[in-house]
Amino acid sequence: MNRYLVISADCHAGLPNVQYRDWLDPDHREAFDEYLRQREAMLELAGRGLLNEEFAEQWEAENEEGLRGGWDAARRDKELDADGVAGEVIFPDADAVTAGASAPFGAGLGATGETDPALLLAGARAHNRWLAELCAQSPERRAGVAIVPILHDVDAAVAEIRRARESGLRGGILIPSMWQPYPPYHDHRYDPVWSVCEELDLPVHVHSGAADRAQYGEHVGMYVAEVRWWSMRPLWFLIWSGAFDRFPGLKFVITECGAFWAADLLWSMDIAYDREHAAKKLGSQLTANMSMRPSEYFDRNCWIGASNTRRRELARRYEIGVGNLMWGNDFPHPEGTWPHTRQWLRDAFHDIPVDETQRMLGLNAAGVYGFDVDKLAPLSGAIGPTPEELGQTGDALGKWRELAAAGRPWRTGIEAMPLPVGQ
Amino acid sequence: MNRYLVISADCHAGLPNVQYRDWLDPDHREAFDEYLRQREAMLELAGRGLLNEEFAEQWEAENEEGLRGGWDAARRDKELDADGVAGEVIFPDADAVTAGASAPFGAGLGATGETDPALLLAGARAHNRWLAELCAQSPERRAGVAIVPILHDVDAAVAEIRRARESGLRGGILIPSMWQPYPPYHDHRYDPVWSVCEELDLPVHVHSGAADRAQYGEHVGMYVAEVRWWSMRPLWFLIWSGAFDRFPGLKFVITECGAFWAADLLWSMDIAYDREHAAKKLGSQLTANMSMRPSEYFDRNCWIGASNTRRRELARRYEIGVGNLMWGNDFPHPEGTWPHTRQWLRDAFHDIPVDETQRMLGLNAAGVYGFDVDKLAPLSGAIGPTPEELGQTGDALGKWRELAAAGRPWRTGIEAMPLPVGQ
Numbered sequence: 001m002n003r004y005l006v007i008s009a010d011c012h013a014g015l016p017n018v019q020y021r022d023w024l025d026p027d028h029r030e031a032f033d034e035y036l037r038q039r040e041a042m043l044e045l046a047g048r049g050l051l052n053e054e055f056a057e058q059w060e061a062e063n064e065e066g067l068r069g070g071w072d073a074a075r076r077d078k079e080l081d082a083d084g085v086a087g088e089v090i091f092p093d094a095d096a097v098t099a100g101a102s103a104p105f106g107a108g109l110g111a112t113g114e115t116d117p118a119l120l121l122a123g124a125r126a127h128n129r130w131l132a133e134l135c136a137q138s139p140e141r142r143a144g145v146a147i148v149p150i151l152h153d154v155d156a157a158v159a160e161i162r163r164a165r166e167s168g169l170r171g172g173i174l175i176p177s178m179w180q181p182y183p184p185y186h187d188h189r190y191d192p193v194w195s196v197c198e199e200l201d202l203p204v205h206v207h208s209g210a211a212d213r214a215q216y217g218e219h220v221g222m223y224v225a226e227v228r229w230w231s232m233r234p235l236w237f238l239i240w241s242g243a244f245d246r247f248p249g250l251k252f253v254i255t256e257c258g259a260f261w262a263a264d265l266l267w268s269m270d271i272a273y274d275r276e277h278a279a280k281k282l283g284s285q286l287t288a289n290m291s292m293r294p295s296e297y298f299d300r301n302c303w304i305g306a307s308n309t310r311r312r313e314l315a316r317r318y319e320i321g322v323g324n325l326m327w328g329n330d331f332p333h334p335e336g337t338w339p340h341t342r343q344w345l346r347d348a349f350h351d352i353p354v355d356e357t358q359r360m361l362g363l364n365a366a367g368v369y370g371f372d373v374d375k376l377a378p379l380s381g382a383i384g385p386t387p388e389e390l391g392q393t394g395d396a397l398g399k400w401r402e403l404a405a406a407g408r409p410w411r412t413g414i415e416a417m418p419l420p421v422g423q
Numbered sequence: 424m425n426r427y428l429v430i431s432a433d434c435h436a437g438l439p440n441v442q443y444r445d446w447l448d449p450d451h452r453e454a455f456d457e458y459l460r461q462r463e464a465m466l467e468l469a470g471r472g473l474l475n476e477e478f479a480e481q482w483e484a485e486n487e488e489g490l491r492g493g494w495d496a497a498r499r500d501k502e503l504d505a506d507g508v509a510g511e512v513i514f515p516d517a518d519a520v521t522a523g524a525s526a527p528f529g530a531g532l533g534a535t536g537e538t539d540p541a542l543l544l545a546g547a548r549a550h551n552r553w554l555a556e557l558c559a560q561s562p563e564r565r566a567g568v569a570i571v572p573i574l575h576d577v578d579a580a581v582a583e584i585r586r587a588r589e590s591g592l593r594g595g596i597l598i599p600s601m602w603q604p605y606p607p608y609h610d611h612r613y614d615p616v617w618s619v620c621e622e623l624d625l626p627v628h629v630h631s632g633a634a635d636r637a638q639y640g641e642h643v644g645m646y647v648a649e650v651r652w653w654s655m656r657p658l659w660f661l662i663w664s665g666a667f668d669r670f671p672g673l674k675f676v677i678t679e680c681g682a683f684w685a686a687d688l689l690w691s692m693d694i695a696y697d698r699e700h701a702a703k704k705l706g707s708q709l710t711a712n713m714s715m716r717p718s719e720y721f722d723r724n725c726w727i728g729a730s731n732t733r734r735r736e737l738a739r740r741y742e743i744g745v746g747n748l749m750w751g752n753d754f755p756h757p758e759g760t761w762p763h764t765r766q767w768l769r770d771a772f773h774d775i776p777v778d779e780t781q782r783m784l785g786l787n788a789a790g791v792y793g794f795d796v797d798k799l800a801p802l803s804g805a806i807g808p809t810p811e812e813l814g815q816t817g818d819a820l821g822k823w824r825e826l827a828a829a830g831r832p833w834r835t836g837i838e839a840m841p842l843p844v845g846q
Contacts, residue, residue, distance in 0.1 A: 097704055184638045186642055217609060220709050225659035225663065226656070236648035260687050260691075261687065268648070273644075281474065282473070283474045283476070284475075285643055286643050311838065335704070409735075
């Protein structure tokens with residue numbers, strides 16, 4: 001290979017808020033106008049010190065044209081091309097600074113069980129209809145993720161999943177990461193959702209955004225400290241309740257929560273499953289619903305949309321699983337790597353072996369989302385970065401040999417190996 | 424030095440349940456009898472597969488005499504001596520298998536804001552009174568931690584803190600790790616508690632036990648996966664709300680939650696504080712209550728009672744802070760290292776430099792809890808393990824030199840160093 005096939009497993013698209021009006025069922029347009037008026041209160045955030053206004057102005061000024069790629073297909077392709085990104089998985093809410101391009105009624109990344117379920121479904125459907133049209137332009141490079149509020153009405157959720165898939169959305173579904181006040185995700189009431197997603201090969205996603213906001217007051221640092229946890233949490237509810245035994249083909253993806261936590265989580269869950277020391281006192285219920293170790297389900301059924309993958313995360317890739325990690329540029333959010341993806345990739349991947357880079361930058365996502373690699377080849381062959389451009393010129397594998405051999409040390413029993421850590 | 428001064432920063436003591444009756448205020452004895460009757464329902468746990476009955480029987484049979492050290496001072500000293508432990512920090516709830524020696528009314532490790540506050544305080548006071556008597560025997564080796572329910576009545580909490588300290592409990596206080604349904608720990612209503620603890624040099628503790636149990640059903644694996652998180656959570660509520668700026672002498676300790684998570688937490692909080700990339704969009708509120716980085720508060724004000732410290736935790740000690748880690752044997756709980764502490768220490772510390780071992784095994788705790796090292800010297804000189812007994816015979820530092828130099832790599836900018844990982 002000469003150039004990497006790069007697929008971003010974490011992109012965002014959304015219309016400027018007011019434009020969603022036309023995509024809503026007429027019944028909900030009046031409520032939407034009221035919702036837009038109330039949303040103006042959001043702008044007050046800046047005055048309370050929660051938003052860096054100077055940064056926001058500069059970001060929007062510097063990227064005015066590029067940010068239109070949040071909803072304009074032609075502009076979007078141009079931005080992705082410049083970043084070297086051939087394929088993308090598309091989540092809602094294009095504007096992560098002032099929330100100016102968010103799915104109606106808060107149906108997007110921050111959706112919770114507290115929102116009016118009828119409005120939530122209406123907002124989701126409006127976004128999904130628009131997103132299908134966006135994806136119909138350059139369909140080979142876009143896997144659109146449908147928003148599906150599954151908490152309140154499971155049957156309606158299943159119907160929306162089927163409708164969304166038929167409309168062309170093949171990227172799977174986004175579910176609320178927080179189920180409160182509805183039953184937790186170990187409850188079998190959600191089985192029809194897992195079942196239809198298994199049947200249609202649609203990955204189920206949680207994506208960072210929701211959190212236990214009522215507890216923080218205005219302390220945004222507390223949100224930063226725990227927001228990832230609230231979205232990764234469903235992982236262990238599905239694993240320990242046996243969801244991946246009941247639905248062995250189910251795909252579950254945790255997006256934009258980082259990846260650094262996964263190694264420790266798998267370690268602690270595996271040694272509990274194996275009843276290592278501290279877990280000896282636990283009874284048979286612990287593993288009653290499972291036929292495999294947590295890490296084995298993780299390898300078969302779970303992936304991390306690791307977005308702007310950091311050095312200290314890549315250093316743990318043999319514990320997390322090279323096949324479980326999917327990079328993403330988070331376009332067009334400022335916390336991602338766009339519009340400087342080529343530099344970010346060089347900084348992070350310069351000493352990572354080429355075959356592993358191939359998987360994490362594109363092939364893993366191609367498999368999870370069913371991208372047609374042959375169809376994308378002309379594009380990736382034209383825009384993708386080369387190993388040389390990422391600085392991968394030496395014998396990268398030598399540095400990592402011991403670590404690769406150790407894999408998950410709690411399983412292999414091998415320790416003491418070089419492990420670079422960093423940002 | 425010849426023998427290590429070993430202080431266990433995580434031990435437990437408690438009377439057999441029924442014996443607490445005599446330590447309760449007479450007003451609460453009737454309620455206590457009713458509580459004991461209801462508690463019998465706990466035994467049903469075993470039948471539901473939550474407890475490994477075979478393990479429980481074997482544990483209790485093999486350690487029948489030693490387990491009496493949970494409440495009997497002479498037996499306790501004998502067990503600690505055999506383990507090589509000269510000093511101990513004492514938390515409630517001696518029986519971690521069938522909860523047969525727990526502070527009354529659930530006032531101990533699992534206390535939450537859901538419990539009747541009057542009973543909670545009564546149970547805490549009964550335990551504290553008894554614990555002060557236990558500590559009065561061999562006082563130089565015991566730092567007893569008072570149970571203090573601070574959620575409902577802050578003034579009563581402050582009064583109990585002063586009373587407990589005067590009674591001889593110098594190990595600090597144990598607060599509920601979960602505040603719900605009361606205001607979170609960023610709220611200034613708790614300031615009188617932090618203030619009196621700063622004044623009296625009493626460390627404030629959270630200890631694992633409580634969790635969001637209503638969400639798990641009977642899925643004990645979910646409890647295992649997240650119980651640590653619910654007790655470490657107050658850490659970032661105190662840090663980001665500036666509690667350690669308002670009370671610069673306040674000591675905060677997170678006990679028996681492991682230590683593996685601390686490096687990533689400090690990394691992610693520090694880079695947010697420094698507004699690295701993803702945090703650029705956050706406004707001035709983020710750091711409005713703080714004059715230092717999160718890791719700087721951590722180094723000045725916070726410690727981890729890391730209990731049975733694992734290899735993968737020790738490997739991260741330069742990121743976590745060698746001075747922040749306090750080992751513990753968790754006596755007399757089966758998930759700890761007792762009665763095989765000498766072997767556990769050898770397995771974990773065999774390649775750790777002696778001066779760092781000294782700190783993590785004893786000197787850090789001596790400083791936090793005010794143990795008189797000179798007074799303990801005859802005892803530790805007689806029972807403490809030697810470096811040779813821990814297998815520390817080679818030039819341990821060589822192996823760790825690069826890692827030690829890197830420290831916290833997100834602060835030093837140094838990466839690429841050897842780092843052993845393991846269980």
